[in-house]
Amino acid sequence: MPGPPLEGLRVLDHGHVWAGPLVGLMFAEMGADVITVEAPARLSGIDMGGLSAAAVLGGTDNPTVDDPLSYHGLGRDKRSVTIDLGQEAGKTLYKRLVAESDVIVENFAPAVMPRLGLGYDVLSEVNPGLVMAALSASGATEGPWRDLVTYGPSLGALYGLKSVQGYLDNPHPREDRADLDPTAAGHAFFAILAALEHRDRSGEGQFLDIAQGECAVQRLAEPLLDYFLNGRVASTQGNASPRLAPHGIYRAAGDDSWISIVVRDESEWAALLELAGDGAGALRQDGFADVAGRLAAREELDTAVEAWTSGIDAMELTESLQAVGVPAFAVMGPAELAADENYRAIQMSGAVVATPGGFGASEIYQGVVWKLEKTPGRINAPSAVTGQDNEAVFGGLLGLSETELRELAEARVI
Amino acid sequence: MTETPLALGGFKVVEFGDFISSAYAGKLLGDLGADVVKVEPPAGDSARRHGPFANDEPHAEKSGLYLFLNSNKRGVTLDLEHAEGRGLLRELAGWADLVIHNQRPGDLRRWGLDYESLAAEQPELVMSSISVFGHGTPHEDWAATALTATAASGLARYIGDPDRSPLWLPYSAADIQGGIHGAIAAMLALRARKSTGEGQHAWVSIVEVMGTTLRGDSLPQYIYAGQLRGRNGAHNHSFYPWQVAAAKDGYIEVITMVDDQWSRFMELMGNPPWKDDERLENRWFSSEWADELDAFWHPWLAERGKAELSQLFKANHIPFQPVHDVSEVAESEHLAGRDFFQDVEHPQAGSYRTLGAPYRLSLTPWSIRRPPPLLGQHNDEILGELLGHDATELASLAEMGAL
Numbered sequence: 001m002p003g004p005p006l007e008g009l010r011v012l013d014h015g016h017v018w019a020g021p022l023v024g025l026m027f028a029e030m031g032a033d034v035i036t037v038e039a040p041a042r043l044s045g046i047d048m049g050g051l052s053a054a055a056v057l058g059g060t061d062n063p064t065v066d067d068p069l070s071y072h073g074l075g076r077d078k079r080s081v082t083i084d085l086g087q088e089a090g091k092t093l094y095k096r097l098v099a100e101s102d103v104i105v106e107n108f109a110p111a112v113m114p115r116l117g118l119g120y121d122v123l124s125e126v127n128p129g130l131v132m133a134a135l136s137a138s139g140a141t142e143g144p145w146r147d148l149v150t151y152g153p154s155l156g157a158l159y160g161l162k163s164v165q166g167y168l169d170n171p172h173p174r175e176d177r178a179d180l181d182p183t184a185a186g187h188a189f190f191a192i193l194a195a196l197e198h199r200d201r202s203g204e205g206q207f208l209d210i211a212q213g214e215c216a217v218q219r220l221a222e223p224l225l226d227y228f229l230n231g232r233v234a235s236t237q238g239n240a241s242p243r244l245a246p247h248g249i250y251r252a253a254g255d256d257s258w259i260s261i262v263v264r265d266e267s268e269w270a271a272l273l274e275l276a277g278d279g280a281g282a283l284r285q286d287g288f289a290d291v292a293g294r295l296a297a298r299e300e301l302d303t304a305v306e307a308w309t310s311g312i313d314a315m316e317l318t319e320s321l322q323a324v325g326v327p328a329f330a331v332m333g334p335a336e337l338a339a340d341e342n343y344r345a346i347q348m349s350g351a352v353v354a355t356p357g358g359f360g361a362s363e364i365y366q367g368v369v370w371k372l373e374k375t376p377g378r379i380n381a382p383s384a385v386t387g388q389d390n391e392a393v394f395g396g397l398l399g400l401s402e403t404e405l406r407e408l409a410e411a412r413v414i
Numbered sequence: 415m416t417e418t419p420l421a422l423g424g425f426k427v428v429e430f431g432d433f434i435s436s437a438y439a440g441k442l443l444g445d446l447g448a449d450v451v452k453v454e455p456p457a458g459d460s461a462r463r464h465g466p467f468a469n470d471e472p473h474a475e476k477s478g479l480y481l482f483l484n485s486n487k488r489g490v491t492l493d494l495e496h497a498e499g500r501g502l503l504r505e506l507a508g509w510a511d512l513v514i515h516n517q518r519p520g521d522l523r524r525w526g527l528d529y530e531s532l533a534a535e536q537p538e539l540v541m542s543s544i545s546v547f548g549h550g551t552p553h554e555d556w557a558a559t560a561l562t563a564t565a566a567s568g569l570a571r572y573i574g575d576p577d578r579s580p581l582w583l584p585y586s587a588a589d590i591q592g593g594i595h596g597a598i599a600a601m602l603a604l605r606a607r608k609s610t611g612e613g614q615h616a617w618v619s620i621v622e623v624m625g626t627t628l629r630g631d632s633l634p635q636y637i638y639a640g641q642l643r644g645r646n647g648a649h650n651h652s653f654y655p656w657q658v659a660a661a662k663d664g665y666i667e668v669i670t671m672v673d674d675q676w677s678r679f680m681e682l683m684g685n686p687p688w689k690d691d692e693r694l695e696n697r698w699f700s701s702e703w704a705d706e707l708d709a710f711w712h713p714w715l716a717e718r719g720k721a722e723l724s725q726l727f728k729a730n731h732i733p734f735q736p737v738h739d740v741s742e743v744a745e746s747e748h749l750a751g752r753d754f755f756q757d758v759e760h761p762q763a764g765s766y767r768t769l770g771a772p773y774r775l776s777l778t779p780w781s782i783r784r785p786p787p788l789l790g791q792h793n794d795e796i797l798g799e800l801l802g803h804d805a806t807e808l809a810s811l812a813e814m815g816a817l
Contacts, residue, residue: 005606030602120776138748139774145748148728149675153656154735157667160743162658164584165573173658173665173737174581175650177572179627183587186594187442191773193601194421194446198778200608202419209774214754218772219587223740225478226466228755228767233741237584239561243464247561249570249579256644258580260565327557329566331580337568337625345551346619369623370599371549374614375606 004031005375009196010101012037013078018152018178019135019212020107021074022185023192027103028077029368029377035101035393036075037094038386040082040412075383081394082387082414085116089413094118095126096398102199103192107135107212110146120207130205131195135188139211152180152212159213160220166236168299173236183219184212245294246272249331250306252314258331259314261305261321266290271324280308390414420447421778425604428453428506429487430494431516433460434560434586435544435620437483438593439514439600444486445771445780451510451796452487453503455494456817458789468763474789475762481786482768485758489787490796491817498816500525505801507532507539512600516544516592520555529615539613540603544596548619560586560620567624574645591627592620646701654700658737659712664720665737673697678730683714760785793817 009032013024021036028034083097084090098104104123106113113119113134120132137155138145145158153176156162161180162173188210195206217224222242223234241247244264252259263269269291276283282304287293294301309317314330321328330336337343347367368377394400394414408414422443429440430453437452437459444450452459461480467473490506493499504527507513513532515522522528522543529541543549546558546566561582564570569588570580582588599616607613650656656669670676676697680689688694688710693703700707715723720736727734738746749755754770771780797803797817811817 002606002610005602005609026598139752141752143748143751145746148735149731149733150735151669151671151733153650153669154667154733157658157665157737158735160738160740162665162667162737163739165581167574167578167581172648172660174574175646175648175656175658176583177569177627177650179569179583179587182627183591183594186591186598187772190442190594190598190601191446191775193598193605195775195778197601197605198419198421198775204777206775206777208776210772211752214749214752214770215772217743218769219583219585219590220740220743221482221769222464222466222479222585224744224769225482225766227740227744229466229468229478230470232466233739235739239579239582241561242466249561249565249582251579258565258570260561260570260582262559262561264559322553322556325557327559327562329556329558329562331565331570332568333571334568342547342551342553343566343621343625346548346622349548349550367622369595369618369626370602370616371618372599372603372606372614372616374610374612375603 002375004029004377005372007031009033009103010035011103011105012097012101014038014104014106014108015074015135016107018074018181019185019188020105022182023105023133023135023188024078025074025076026185026189027105029379030370031378032103034078035097035389036078036080036384037097038080038082040084040387040414077379077381078384079389079393080384080386081390084413085118087411087413089408089411091117093394093398093408093413095123097393098123098130099127100397101127102129102131102196104130104132105135105188105192106133109149110134110136110140124205124207128205129199129203131192131199131208132205133188133192133195133208133210135184135210135212137211138213140209145213152178152184155213156180156216159217160223161216164220164223164234164237166238168236168238168240171235180212180216184210184215187215187218240298243291243295245291245298245301246305248302248305250302250309252309252317252330253311254313257314259309259317260327260329260331261309262327263291263294264327268326269294272321272326275320275324275326276308280304282307387414418781419778420781421775423447425449425512426510427451427600428503428510428513429515430492430503430513431544433464433516434479434483434589435592435596436514436516437461438590439542439544439597440487441483441485442594442597443512443514443600445782446775446778448512450487451506451792452484452489452787453492453506454489454789456491456790456815458491462789473762475760478766478768481758481760481763481766484786485768485782486784487787488784488792488796489790490793491790493816494521494525494527496814496816498811498814500527502797502801502811502816503527504532504535506796508536509800510539512540512542512604514542514544514596514600516596518545518555519543519549533613533615537612538607540600540607541613541615542596542600542603543615543617544592544620545617546592546620548622549615549617551619558620560588560592563588563592563620563624566621567628569624569627572628572645575647576645578645580645588620588624591623592618595623646704649701649704651701651704654694654697654704654707657704657708659708659715661715661723661736662717662719666715666720666723666734667737668715668734670733671697675732679732679734682726682730682732683711686710756782758782758785762788790817 015021425448466478564582574581
């Protein structure tokens with residue numbers, strides 16, 4: 001069986017926190033040799049955030065530093081080396097590594113790599129086929145937002161995503177789950193694959209200036225075009241659609257139990273009414289007979305839908321709405337997902353899983369999302385300990401002697 | 415002068431789906447140079463009916479969402495419920511390197527347009543399938559939209575107020591995310607084809623794609639520790655502070671994981687005595703007292719406007735940012751400096767402004783080279799010239815409703 005499609009590519013991953021290392025992980029899952037490059041002083045994944053595995057598992061009171069849980073999701077299937085890029089010997093070593101690599105992914109502030117003397121102009125002389133992707137917040141070119149310090153959620157605020165995330169009756173935005181980072185990472189991975197396609201054809205590498213905000217703001221095409229066309233400024237959107245109603249998440253029977261329901265056309269509305277039966281009289285008003293009426297009386301409609309759904313078990317109602325072709329699904333929690341046969345079937349597809357054990361008996365990783373039926377991705381190594389591959393990479397790959405390695409370590413270059 | 419090269423120039427793509435996910439995948443490919451033919455039903459894609467419309471007047475050629483999603487594509491109409499329509503789609507697939515779609519697996523099989531059927535005649539073909547519940551899974555044919563996917567993935571559970579309904583990510587963001595990964599799956603399979611010489615079927619499930627947005631904290635905490643988090647309104651309780659707080663004239667995103675940044679915020683407020691409050695010693699656990707801690711600094715924030723706060727935070731390297739509305743994004747000096755927004759000329763919609771490049775490739779730049787197609791605009795060009803059907807044939811196909 002052929003290997004995964006990115007086998008044979010080498011990627012240097014300078015990612016920190018989330019978006020950067022997520023791009024590295026995508027390469028790793030599809031077979032590339034991904035090497036994380038970190039400063040020798042830094043503990044593994046220290047700035048990736050989140051409670052540490054040790055704290056959560058063992059209840060220690062030192063939860064913040066090494067080994068955060070998020071790192072275990074993002075650090076797997078990568079090798080790890082340390083290089084102090086501030087030292088001349090570190091820069092030299094790094095350039096040797098760049099010469100043996102295909103891709104660099106970094107999400108430092110735009111000034112960092114050029115200031116180190118390691119900008120694309122310098123590195124492409126070492127390796128003309130190099131594809132270097134710089135994932136900054138707002139882009140590498142001059143401008144008032146270039147040097148702002150941000151996290152995904154505050155970048156989402158800056159680029160307007162937050163302003164529409166909340167309830168229709170309250171303009172105060174509700175907090176997210178840092179979903180900007182995966183939006184940016186997906187765009188970046190796609191763009192790098194396109195740049196590699198160009199390299200395959202021409203031999204040329206190139207520099208990718210990727211503003212994460214400009215990736216994420218693609219999600220706001222509707223309200224931005226509405227602003228350009230009509231001067232309208234969107235506020236918080238709730239779960240509403242401008243075209244469909246019902247379109248919402250409604251209370252189901254039980255504690256914090258909810259179901260999403262969408263009605264796309266009048267035949268689905270008729271199917272819902274038939275399912276609801278005589279008990280749901282409030283849904284049968286004349287005003288709800290067509291979608292224009294339902295959109296005009298959205299609040300009243302949602303109240304009537306919820307009066308019906310709130311007495312029914314969410315999964316039971318999911319099944320019966322799906323049986324009549326209406327888009328519906330319970331709002332799942334992790335326990336429900338773990339027990340969901342469909343979710344399990346999705347996750348088990350499309351990756352060769354070698355159940356790597358980072359710590360504890362059975363670490364569970366999320367699956368590889370791209371299901372390539374002939375050349376699947378892979379999950380086979382737990383998160384690396386920082387610097388664990390110095391010898392293999394600097395010695396094995398670059399051919400440094402043991403003495404050289406020892407000297408570099410003593411000088412704190414690696 | 416040589417022409418600017420296109421990274422994906424020469425890739426032939428057929429996109430047949432509806433609404434956002436497969437259209438966004440087709441756009442990503444087309445905007446970097448692929449030759450994308452969009453197949454719509456004779457009644458048109460539902461994005462044509464979605465809006466926004468200028469003056470709120472619906473028009474099939476003027477929907478903002480459709481215009482955004484379909485740059486750089488040629489368009490044909492085919493009725494896949496019609497045998498001749500399906501035959502033409504098979505012919506088009508014969509021309510293509512890649513077909514990308516968001517149809518349900520059962521419909522594909524019913525039409526004889528599933529991967530196995532197409533690949534039997536054309537083993538080099540790549541198919542990328544985007545769907546909510548996956549392919550070959552128990553619920554593969556269940557009805558779904560982006561809202562359904564956001565609920566089914568678990569993501570919605572974490573957004574909103576504890577006592578109110580969970581929230582989706584507005585404007586069908588789950589479909590955009592599914593489209594990105596459908597395009598990635600296509601690129602991966604096209605790359606694999608270079609070494610194997612064979613095409614293959616690749617698919618993504620939007621439920622799983624959205625589930626991976628939880629890999630940062632919520633899911634691992636459940637997997638490892640059985641901890642269940644809920645919704646916390648304008649807060650995220652993963653650490654403190656991570657919240658949307660009120661300024662005098664709007665809102666500010668207040669978030670930091672780094673102690674130096676938090677200390678600079680304390681300094682900015684004049685190092686108030688409560689900065690040494692023991693509940694702030696370890697901010698990974700401070701959310702338990704979020705209300706009391708918020709009360710220390712919310713008044714300071716509420717006395718100041720967004721513009722003043724932005725300047726203060728920028729000058730002091732504090733990662734808090736104002737919540738901009740879409741007008742502030744649209745009129746941003748920064749985005750203007752990057753020529754981010756693009757004006758496109760369209761034969762019916764006139765000149766309209768849309769979003770620009772999500773990434774800047776130095777040698778093979780993103781570009782809009784062609785406006786979105788009118789409904790059936792390229793039927794003659796594609797079905798006639800490319801596939802070789804003469805005018806009489808096309809006329810009779812149109813008459814029987816296949817186009």
